[in-house]
Every structure is written in C-alpha cells, then in structure tokens.
Amino acid sequence: MKQIxxxxxxxxxxxxxxxxxxxHGIIHRLVAECIDRYKLRGSTIGVASVGCxxxxxxxxxxxxxxxxxxxxxxxxxxxxxxxxxxxxFTYQGDGDLAAIGTAEIVHAANRGEHITVVFVNNTxxxxxxxxxxxxxxxxxxxxxTPFGREPGTxxxxxxxxxxxxxxxxxxxxxxxxxxxxxxxxxxxxVLRRAFETQIKGKGxxxxxxxxxxxxxxxxxxxxxxxxxxxxxxxxxxLGIFKEDNASGV
Amino acid sequence: xxxxxxxxxxxxxxxGAIEAGCRFYFGYPITPQNDIPEYMSRHLPxxxxxxxxxxxxxxxxxxxxxxxxTGARAMTSSSSPGISLKQEGISYMCGSxxxxxxxxxxxxxxxxxxxxxxxxxxxQATRGGGHGDYRTIVLAPYSVQENYDLTMKAFxxxxxxxxxxxxxxxxxxxxxxxxxRRHKYRKKKGEKDWILTGAKGRSPRLLKSLYLSEGELTEHxxxxxxxxQRMKREIMYKVEFLEGAKLVVVAFGSVARILKSxxxxxxxxxxxxGLFRPVTLYPFPYAALDKLSxxxxxxxxxxxxxxxxxxxxxxxxxxxxxxxxxxxxxxxSIPSPDELLEEIKKVYNKRVKK
Numbered sequence: 001m002k003q004i005x006x007x008x009x010x011x012x013x014x015x016x017x018x019x020x021x022x023x024h025g026i027i028h029r030l031v032a033e034c035i036d037r038y039k040l041r042g043s044t045i046g047v048a049s050v051g052c053x054x055x056x057x058x059x060x061x062x063x064x065x066x067x068x069x070x071x072x073x074x075x076x077x078x079x080x081x082x083x084x085x086x087x088x089f090t091y092q093g094d095g096d097l098a099a100i101g102t103a104e105i106v107h108a109a110n111r112g113e114h115i116t117v118v119f120v121n122n123t124x125x126x127x128x129x130x131x132x133x134x135x136x137x138x139x140x141x142x143x144x145t146p147f148g149r150e151p152g153t154x155x156x157x158x159x160x161x162x163x164x165x166x167x168x169x170x171x172x173x174x175x176x177x178x179x180x181x182x183x184x185x186x187x188x189x190v191l192r193r194a195f196e197t198q199i200k201g202k203g204x205x206x207x208x209x210x211x212x213x214x215x216x217x218x219x220x221x222x223x224x225x226x227x228x229x230x231x232x233x234x235x236x237x238l239g240i241f242k243e244d245n246a247s248g249v
Numbered sequence: 250x251x252x253x254x255x256x257x258x259x260x261x262x263x264x265g266a267i268e269a270g271c272r273f274y275f276g277y278p279i280t281p282q283n284d285i286p287e288y289m290s291r292h293l294p295x296x297x298x299x300x301x302x303x304x305x306x307x308x309x310x311x312x313x314x315x316x317x318x319t320g321a322r323a324m325t326s327s328s329s330p331g332i333s334l335k336q337e338g339i340s341y342m343c344g345s346x347x348x349x350x351x352x353x354x355x356x357x358x359x360x361x362x363x364x365x366x367x368x369x370x371x372x373q374a375t376r377g378g379g380h381g382d383y384r385t386i387v388l389a390p391y392s393v394q395e396n397y398d399l400t401m402k403a404f405x406x407x408x409x410x411x412x413x414x415x416x417x418x419x420x421x422x423x424x425x426x427x428x429x430r431r432h433k434y435r436k437k438k439g440e441k442d443w444i445l446t447g448a449k450g451r452s453p454r455l456l457k458s459l460y461l462s463e464g465e466l467t468e469h470x471x472x473x474x475x476x477x478q479r480m481k482r483e484i485m486y487k488v489e490f491l492e493g494a495k496l497v498v499v500a501f502g503s504v505a506r507i508l509k510s511x512x513x514x515x516x517x518x519x520x521x522x523g524l525f526r527p528v529t530l531y532p533f534p535y536a537a538l539d540k541l542s543x544x545x546x547x548x549x550x551x552x553x554x555x556x557x558x559x560x561x562x563x564x565x566x567x568x569x570x571x572x573x574x575x576x577x578x579x580x581x582s583i584p585s586p587d588e589l590l591e592e593i594k595k596v597y598n599k600r601v602k603k
Contacts, residue, residue, distance in 0.1 A: 061453055
C-alpha cells in the first residue's frame with residue numbers, strides 16, 4: 001500500500017507535551033515539513049525562546065540554541081552573522097516576541113537580518129499559566145485581567161505582523177491560522193515562502209500564526225479552535241502583508 | 250610588530266581582541282569606552298569581521314551569545330550601567346557554557362553616576378553579577394600594555410573553559426595613552442566539538458540552560474562548580490617591594506597603578522611597604538595572600554570604592570595576628586599618589602611604628 005502521510009524527518013518521533021487542542025504541534029509540524037522540503041536538516045540552526053515553545057529542541061532533529069526570554073531575534077542575529085550559509089529560524093510566542101522581546105524583534109527586522117521568524121500568537125502567556133499578553137483581546141479574561149482586558153488600563157492587542165510590515169527592513173510578512181483545513185493549507189504555502197525568502201538570500205521573513213490555547217482560554221479544544229475564526233481573525237486579519245514580488249517570494 | 254606605539258587604553262583592548270582572532274563585535278555606545286566600538290567598526294571589516302551597533306546592551310550580549318554558540322570569537326564592551334544590562338545574557342552564557350569576552354571600562358555609580366574611574370563593580374564582576382550561582386573569570390589590567398595582553402588572554406580562557414570572561418578596567422585605563430608593544434597572537438587551535446553548525450552528518454546539538462528533570466540541574470551546577478574550581482590554575486598576581494615589608498598594600502587596576510608610585514615614595518622615606526596586585530579578581534589569589542600573611546602581619550586594601558575587594562583580602566589572610574586595614578575612595582574622584590601616601594602613613598604609624 002502506498003504511504004501518503006507520514007511524520008516529517010525533521011520531527012523527532014516523540015509525543016508532544018502540548019495540551020490537547022494546542023496548535024503548537026501543528027505549527028511544529030509545518031516547520032519540520034519545510035526543513036524536509038528544502039533539505040535543510042543538516043544546515044538549520046533553530047533558536048528556541050522561553051515559554052511553551054522552549055522545548056522546540058525536544059521535537060526538531062536540528063541544532064538548537066536556547067535564547068533568554070525575548071532575545072531570540074538578537075541571538076539569531078549573532079548566529080546568522082557568524083554562519084551566513086546556515087538556515088536560521090526563531091520560534092517565539094507572543095509573550096516572548098511582543099512583550100519582553102519587542103526591541104529585539106523590531107531591530108532585527110529593521111536591520112533586515114536574514115532570518116525566519118515563526119511567531120505564535122495565542123493571546124495569552126501559556127506556560128506561566130494564562131496571564132495577559134500584549135496580544136490579549138479586548139475584554140478577554142486572563143489570570144491578570146480577571147475582569148477582562150480593558151484598553152484604558154491595559155492598552156490594546158498589538159498587531160505584530162502589521163508592525164513588521166511597516167519596517168523598511170523586512171522582506172516577507174504574513175499572518176496565518178491553522179484552525180481549519182483551508183487555512184492550514186494556506187499556512188503551509190505561506191511558511192514555504194518565508195523559508196524561500198531566507199534561502200534565496202532575500203532578507204527577513206516573519207510569519208504570525210494565530211494559535212489556540214484551550215487550557216488558558218478555559219475552553220474545549222473544539223470551542224478554542226472556533227474562537228480563532230470568530231474572534232481573532234476579525235481583529236488579526238489573515239494574509240500576506242508584505243512580499244518581494246520582483247524576487248518571486 | 251616590535252615597534253612601540255603610543256596608544257589609548259580602549260584602543261589597545263580593541264587591537265588585542267582583533268589580534269586574538271575576535272571577528273564579531275556587538276555593542277552599544279556608552280562613555281567612557283566608545284573608542285572600542287569605534288575602533289572595531291573601522292578595523293573589523295578589514296579582517297573580514299562583523300561589527301554591529303546593537304539597539305541595546307541586552308541585544309549586544311545576546312548577539313554575542315549567538316555568535317559564540319557557533320564557535321566564533323566574539324566580544325562586547327560597555328561601562329557599568331551597560332554591564333548591568335548584560336548580566337542576564339552573561340548568566341545564560343554561563344548556564345549554557347558559551348564563551349565570550351565582556352569588557353567593562355567601568356564608571357562611577359550608582360545609577361547614572363558619572364564617567365570618572367571607579368572600582369564599584371568589583372562585587373558585580375567577581376560574584377557572578379546576574380542571577381544564579383555562577384562565576385566568570387575576571388581579569389584586571391593596570392596599564393595600556395596589559396589592556397592589550399589580557400584581552401588576548403581573555404579569548405583563550407573563554408574558549409578553554411567555555412565560559413564568559415570579564416576584563417574589568419575603568420575610565421582611567423580606557424582613556425589614558427601609553428606606549429604599547431603589540432605582539433603576534435600565538436594561535437592555540439582547539440577543536441570545538443560542541444558548537445552549533447548545522448547537524449550535517451551527525452546528531453543534533455543543543456545549547457541550553459534549562460534543566461527541569463529531577464536532579465538534572467543539581468548535577469549541571471556541580472559540573473559548573475568543578476569547572477570554576479579548575480579555573481584556579483589561571484590565578485595571576487604581581488608583587489613589588491615585598492622584601493622585608495611590614496605592611497602590604499593590596500590593590501588592583503588603576504589604583505594599583507597609582508600606588509606603584511606611592512609605595513616607591515614610602516620606601517624612599519624608609520617605610521617598609523610592599524604592594525600585592527591581584528590580576529585575576531576571580532579566581533582571587535587567596536592562597537598566595539594566605540602564604541604571605543604568615544610572613545607579614547599587616548595588610549591594607551586600597552580601592553576606588555567604599556570596600557569590596559577588602560572582603561576577599563580578609564578571607565585570604567589566614568594568620569590570627571593579621572590586621573587588614575582599608576582605605577577607599579568612593580566613586581567620583583581619583584586620589585593622587587601623595588594623598589594615598591598620607592593614608593598609608595596613618596596605617597603604618599598605627600600598626601608598624603606603634
């Protein structure tokens with residue numbers, strides 16, 4: 001019988017620790033598929049961040065460096081400058097990238113570092129137990145916004161993909177979701193283009209994934225996945241915000 | 250390379266780094282060390298190196314962490330407030346065992362303080378500085394020549410122990426100009442079997458500081474501790490005028506340089522005063538001072554702070570009859586050789602001539 005679906009080679013054969021219904025596993029798989037597709041297993045250096053995504057090194061069959069909280073883009077800058085022919089990506093959550101690491105991501109992007117950033121936005125600090133993130137939606141209840149996020153005191157959910165697209169230094173910027181088969185297939189194609197941006201030496205690429213966190217949203221996996229389309233996508237629109245048409249990426 | 254040049258202290262550090270094979274520099278401007286990034290920005294490209302002016306000291310140290318993880322020789326430099334910001338990264342580098350060289354041309358604190366020389370960062374440098382139970386090797390030059398020599402040595406030590414090394418100078422050592430004799434770096438090529446280069450033809454490598462499994466972190470910390478113990482073989486110190494000394498002045502860096510004149514003046518006046526200068530502040534030359542303390546009863550620590558290294562001197566001297574006096578000049582001004590002579594006289598008259 002012909003095998004039509006299997007684990008990507010770049011993904012280690014161990015069970016994920018992620019909670020049921022979490023989208024990290026799917027996003028990990030998409031990254032691993034790209035590493036396989038472009039034969040990058042031997043040249044990739046991944047930079048893990050702090051949060052649920054820190055265990056990237058348990059799942060990816062590539063060299064991995066663990067960055068301090070928020071500093072992945074600066075760490076990846078050092079790695080890529082020292083090893084320009086290696087494929088370098090960061091994998092960061094919204095607490096990491098959009099709160100404590102805002103300076104590092106903005107300036108790595110502004111310098112046009114030749115790295116690929118996988119940004120997972122689940123509107124909450126996952127690993128620490130569901131506190132407010134910069135991406136938390138207005139009115140969303142978290143453990144530190146028990147009465148819902150109120151913009152007057154907590155500010156507004158930050159749209160990182162739009163911020164990245166505004167910077168002259170970026171080459172490819174997109175936001176995707178993996179909440180239904182159509183969006184998943186789209187996300188796959190978009191991530192490939194982000195990888196190609198770096199492979200072709202075209203500069204900085206950034207893909208924001210809208211992701212579910214059923215545990216901290218206190219929802220069933222099914223309800224959490226539905227929330228992405230109902231609440232997140234209207235505020236965090238999907239699409240490619242910036243691409244370099246001339247170079248075909 | 251044998252001719253003598255007239256060089257500024259900060260530039261000697263940059264020259265030593267490039268000669269030692271440093272090809273990556275990451276930094277953020279702060280007085281009084283700006284000559285280092287300025288020199289690097291001009292001269293690193295000549296040797297195929299990379300200079301990045303980062304958005305912050307935090308980004309600088311993390312870029313160095315990234316470059317160091319690939320086996321490259323990398324450096325960052327700053328001054329006291331900037332070094333505080335780098336402590337997070339230094340802690341992670343120690344935990345992940347990633348080498349790198351950090352230059353602190355320290356200035357006066359606390360807070361924004363001032364740009365005058367200070368030794369107020371002694372505790373920060375020698376006790377780890379950031380969170381967690383870790384240490385970095387700390388080298389304390391006292392001349393432009395030592396700025397050059399010890400910076401070169403710092404890269405070898407960083408690679409040898411897979412650990413950050415701090416060179417602790419100050420505004421005086423960075424801003425003054427002195428004769429410098431540059432010399433060739435004798436390459437010690439060591440294969441690095443831990444660096445991240447892409448897992449081609451081998452299993453993946455991982456550099457991290459997170460250890461969550463039962464007992465794993467304790468074991469990791471014991472491993473680091475044993476490494477810090479091994480660093481003791483790198484201890485360096487210099488002594489002068491020890492013959493028949495009745496009082497030994499202990500000082501490092503710029504103030505030791507001033508005291509060199511003071512102690513010579515004291516000897517001219519017939520006072521039996523010697524000078525002991527730790528060159529490695531971590532590991533501290535405890536054993537050498539202890540040995541000396543069985544021959545000399547009186548010690549005096551002199552620092553450009555209100556008393557930090559003096560604690561190590563007290564820990565070092567082992568004889569029950571030892572006396573340790575202290576003179577400190579708080580950050581903000583520099584004592585002259587004559588002023589220091591007056592302070593030494595006071596102690597000498599109290600302890601030796603009584």
